[in-house]
Amino acid sequence: xxxxxxxxxxxxxxxxxxxxxxxxxxxxxxxxxxxxxxxxxxxxxxxxxxxxxxxxxxxxxxxxxxxxxxxxxxxxxxxxxxxxxxxxxxxxxxxxxxxxxxxxxxxxxxxxxxxxxxxxxxxxxxxxxxxxxxxxxxxxxxxxxxxxxxxxxxxxxxxxxxxxxxxxxxxxxxxxxxxxxxxxxxxxxxxxxxxxxxxxxxxxxxxxx
Amino acid sequence: xxxxxxxxxxxxxxxxxxxxxxxxxxxxxxxxxxxxxxxxxxxxxxxxxxxxxxxxxxxxxxxxxxxxxxxxxxxxxxxxxxxxxxxxxxxxxxxxxxxxxxxxxxxxxxxxxxx
Numbered sequence: 001x002x003x004x005x006x007x008x009x010x011x012x013x014x015x016x017x018x019x020x021x022x023x024x025x026x027x028x029x030x031x032x033x034x035x036x037x038x039x040x041x042x043x044x045x046x047x048x049x050x051x052x053x054x055x056x057x058x059x060x061x062x063x064x065x066x067x068x069x070x071x072x073x074x075x076x077x078x079x080x081x082x083x084x085x086x087x088x089x090x091x092x093x094x095x096x097x098x099x100x101x102x103x104x105x106x107x108x109x110x111x112x113x114x115x116x117x118x119x120x121x122x123x124x125x126x127x128x129x130x131x132x133x134x135x136x137x138x139x140x141x142x143x144x145x146x147x148x149x150x151x152x153x154x155x156x157x158x159x160x161x162x163x164x165x166x167x168x169x170x171x172x173x174x175x176x177x178x179x180x181x182x183x184x185x186x187x188x189x190x191x192x193x194x195x196x197x198x199x200x201x202x203x204x205x206x207x208x209x
Numbered sequence: 210x211x212x213x214x215x216x217x218x219x220x221x222x223x224x225x226x227x228x229x230x231x232x233x234x235x236x237x238x239x240x241x242x243x244x245x246x247x248x249x250x251x252x253x254x255x256x257x258x259x260x261x262x263x264x265x266x267x268x269x270x271x272x273x274x275x276x277x278x279x280x281x282x283x284x285x286x287x288x289x290x291x292x293x294x295x296x297x298x299x300x301x302x303x304x305x306x307x308x309x310x311x312x313x314x315x316x317x318x319x320x321x322x323x324x
Contacts, residue, residue: 046296053298056232071235078237081219081264083289094288096265099218102237109235119235126236137265137291144284 003175010168017160023090024153030089031146038139045132052125059118067114074109078102079130091149093142096134219264219289222257224250224272229297233267247275254279257290264289269297 060068082097110119223233223241233241240263244250250272257263273280273294280292 049296052232053229057298072231073234074231075234075239075241076237077239079221081221082216083219083264084216094291096219096291098221100237122232123235126232130236133267133293133295134265137293140293141288141291 003172003179006168006172006175010165010172013160013165013168017157017165020153020157020160024150024157026089027146027150027153031143031150034139034143034146038136038143041132041136041139045129045136048125048129048132052122052129055118055122055125059116059122062116062118071110071115071119076102076107076109081134088142088146091145093138093145095138098130098134217264220262221265221267222263222290223267224253225267225269226271226297229269244272250276251279254283258283258287261289264291265293266290267293267295270294271297271299 063071078101080099080101082099084095085092086095087093112120220240221238223230223238224244225233225241227243227245230241230243242253244253254266254268254276257266268276268280273292283290284292
């Protein structure tokens, strides 16, 4: 009875391990995907930012110190962030998106007539890459979550493979050996009983003869 | 049955050098701060992180490098704010692919090659 129960448990554990390993493979593939995305994003981000910085430098060179100082403190609150969560291969990861709450025409922080065109260019370039920044944040957060999940999966697989399953195997073997021994013992006992019965039968015959 | 996905509105903050922060302000991110030294930056980051409304903090690479530990620490304790490092005017960011590879290597047990 115990043996049957143990065998059943081993089968279940084996199946659980296979499932977990499958899940692990899926996670790894998704993680690799994300890493590739992040590299591409970083490249685009770099390019966009470089062009924004270039225009910004030019604009500042043209403008001179005083006008520069006055616009350096100007700011407007034009963006907010919309965050939510989505699920990737069973794990929850954050999403974020820039929301524009004001268009370029409203409440401008500087005077278009007294500033160089390069300034507008710099601002436009930077605005263009804001979405890339949000996406980068998303991907990095996802990578972290998946990597953590992967680590816990690995631990569970290892626990099954190196602790749980061997222990069950060991118990099964122990019981099997024991049963075998008992069987052998009873076999010999039977043999002995049989041979003594035969002896008695023979003796009885010779007496009667 | 469509599950109601909670969409929260949050704020963005930027920590950058003196020559970069104004540009972000002009784009429309009001909370773009100039940080001159590590103490200032640490204090600011801790303060912003404690406030729930800041969900994204953009940091330029030189500053981020100096505050690597602090940022990593905060990121393990709370999901938000998310931190993003962007290149500053001096050039591209140190490849962040490396620490991630280490993470994956530890988690998976073998190394991976990223093209």
